[in-house]
Amino acid sequence: MSAKEYLENTAARLNASEIGDVNTTLHFDFGGTNYSMHVADGKANLEEGLVGNAECVIKADADDFVKIATGDMNPMMAMMMGKLKLSNPGAMMKYAKMLGLM
Structure with a gap:
């Protein structure tokens, strides 16, 4: 499985x-390969590139991720x-379970 x-x-x-109300x-x-995940209105959408203002930026090698x-x-x-590397570890803690990372 790839990161994408x-x-x-x-x-x-x-x-x-x-x-929920996230x-x-x-x-x-x-x-160099970037994705944005937008979560709102009870759904999540993934798109290529860094789109919008991120609450948290997650940086890692794709294989390590x-x-x-x-x-x-x-x-x-x-x-x-x-x-x-996380730009906002506190925010990531809120979303890690939702994303299946914890």
Whole structure:
């Protein structure tokens, strides 16, 4: 599975009961390949590029992101090792479970 496939699957599976009243944009920067996930009105939408103002920017190597997403790499260890960088860790903590990262 690629990072893009993971994000596409996540956006497709999220529903109103999981999203609740969340209204945010998250940017994913995989070293030159970028995606934006917009979450609002009970649905999530993924698009290529960095679109809109992000509440949090997630930077990682695409392969490392997949390892984190699939549970093969601990996200806290990845942050400590510099393999995962978050512009707003507090916001990411709110959304990590929704995104399947915790």
